[in-house]
Amino acid sequence: MSSSTPSTANGNDSSKKFKGDRSPCAPSRVLHIRKIPIEVTEAEVISLGLPFGKVTNLLMLKGKNQAFVEMASEDAAITMVNYYTTATPHLRNQPVFIQYSNHRELKTDNLPNQARAQVALQAVNAMHSGNMTLAGSASASEGPLMPGQSPVLRIIVENLFYPVSLEVLHQIFSKFGTVLKIITFTKNNQFQALLQYADPMNAHHARLALDGQNIYNACCTLRVEFSKLTSLNVKYNNDKSRDFTRLDLPSGDGQPIMDPAMAAAFGAPGIISSPYAGAAGFAPAMGFPQAAGLSMQTVPGALGHLTIPASAVAGRMAMHSLAHTAMHSVLLVSNLNPDSISPQGLFILFGVYGDVHRVKILFNKKENSLIQMADPTQAQLAMSHLNGQRLHGKVIRVTISKHQMVQLPREGQEDQGLTKDFSNSPLHRFKKPGSKNFQNIFPPSATLHLSNIPPSITDDDLKNLFASTGCTVKAFKFFQKDRKMALIQLGSVEEAIQALIDLHNHDLGENHHLRVSFSKSTI
Numbered sequence: 001m002s003s004s005t006p007s008t009a010n011g012n013d014s015s016k017k018f019k020g021d022r023s024p025c026a027p028s029r030v031l032h033i034r035k036i037p038i039e040v041t042e043a044e045v046i047s048l049g050l051p052f053g054k055v056t057n058l059l060m061l062k063g064k065n066q067a068f069v070e071m072a073s074e075d076a077a078i079t080m081v082n083y084y085t086t087a088t089p090h091l092r093n094q095p096v097f098i099q100y101s102n103h104r105e106l107k108t109d110n111l112p113n114q115a116r117a118q119v120a121l122q123a124v125n126a127m128h129s130g131n132m133t134l135a136g137s138a139s140a141s142e143g144p145l146m147p148g149q150s151p152v153l154r155i156i157v158e159n160l161f162y163p164v165s166l167e168v169l170h171q172i173f174s175k176f177g178t179v180l181k182i183i184t185f186t187k188n189n190q191f192q193a194l195l196q197y198a199d200p201m202n203a204h205h206a207r208l209a210l211d212g213q214n215i216y217n218a219c220c221t222l223r224v225e226f227s228k229l230t231s232l233n234v235k236y237n238n239d240k241s242r243d244f245t246r247l248d249l250p251s252g253d254g255q256p257i258m259d260p261a262m263a264a265a266f267g268a269p270g271i272i273s274s275p276y277a278g279a280a281g282f283a284p285a286m287g288f289p290q291a292a293g294l295s296m297q298t299v300p301g302a303l304g305h306l307t308i309p310a311s312a313v314a315g316r317m318a319m320h321s322l323a324h325t326a327m328h329s330v331l332l333v334s335n336l337n338p339d340s341i342s343p344q345g346l347f348i349l350f351g352v353y354g355d356v357h358r359v360k361i362l363f364n365k366k367e368n369s370l371i372q373m374a375d376p377t378q379a380q381l382a383m384s385h386l387n388g389q390r391l392h393g394k395v396i397r398v399t400i401s402k403h404q405m406v407q408l409p410r411e412g413q414e415d416q417g418l419t420k421d422f423s424n425s426p427l428h429r430f431k432k433p434g435s436k437n438f439q440n441i442f443p444p445s446a447t448l449h450l451s452n453i454p455p456s457i458t459d460d461d462l463k464n465l466f467a468s469t470g471c472t473v474k475a476f477k478f479f480q481k482d483r484k485m486a487l488i489q490l491g492s493v494e495e496a497i498q499a500l501i502d503l504h505n506h507d508l509g510e511n512h513h514l515r516v517s518f519s520k521s522t523i
Helices: 042-052 074-086 115-129 166-176 200-210 260-265 343-350 376-386 459-467 493-503
Strands: 030-034 055-061 066-071 097-100 152-158 179-187 190-197 214-216 219-226 241-243 330-334 356-361 369-373 397-400 419-421 447-451 473-478 486-490 515-518
Touching (some): 030 042, 055 115, 066 074, 074 097, 166 200, 343 369, 343 419, 343 493, 376 397, 459 493, 493 515
Antiparallel strands (some): 030 097, 152 190, 214 219, 330 397, 447 486
């Protein structure tokens, strides 16, 4: 392996998809992975193999967006290739492609830059072999991992206007890594799920990206947190639970598996079953195309009487907007703290996700507000990111309003300054077409990105400024290449939201006004 990469390992050959075709190489315990995003870590690549057995070696070729993974046995490699042939694996939300290598083993001893790969192999394999199996279907193991280190997520779906199926959860969460197992159940009248990834890092990324998102337009809000469990034990493969590494599990009583002829009628090797209790549906066959986007419109008569948008059934995240839903640009925000809220504060917060034109706090119901965005897409974006966030000690609710615009008060009408017109504000982030701000829209997080910092300002100046608003400053760092920018980590997401409202556009002197936004990074 030290002299050259395999002749078949050509990541530039776009004609070779190897998604449904047989791999051109004979089975080997060495697998070639192509189209890997450049920021992917060694641990994330290793996690692709862990569900199928021990990973014994790794070679990363980051410059070519490729990697080679050596499994402990050829059988494990065959199982892995067979699985990923029908369910395309994703790393960092990007599809990657796996095929057999024409090498029988990896020899990396004399290669440079292998230290990181070996450390990652030891750490991941140690964690995997030390994972405790869950007794029963979902009871806590002794000695849970530290919070944030578990590969198991607990998911609660709030505002369940449309039923959510196990398949929809798999489709959404598999964008962030290999999903091994899912158990769904109802507890405290809420639809919940436990979902196990191959690697804790996958769980970390999924939680960051999906917590607070709506699965469908204005409803089915995901609450995602780490579970205390470290592994799940699934007994049955049916519409309530699934182990994607075990094709041999029974379906359990009363869960008929769809026969092959019926499966063929749906035009897919695995069936997305009806998520509706009582609807004419079958328990899903094991395995379904990952992110297949199967529209129920392809099934004659299926769920037609429920008139659910096809894009919703396909499980698309709400931020992509639903083509079949009439959209307005006005948001209704409820459960606000009437003692603390102001039109200016709402303008700053919602302005992170679009240009706010008008804000009206309702005169007789000050816990409610109408916010008019520049267009429906920005309204949708703001709703999907801010619904369910905590502001001034209360969990706010954000929905699309039936109003098409916010009316300004008539002259002489008592308003107490509750309605403001911001349509000509210089603080709009998205006025310029092609602005970099469009590429830096992230969910609320405890870490804030600061920019437009003058040279004379020190880290202590900024830490003291944020502490003065009542925040706990956990960490701070300037960008190495550009001291005009920095990251600051606060005690909670709620603190970060409040600090953004208080300090965005704060005058730092020298004609510099601080720019504050949510960061996808942590310190």
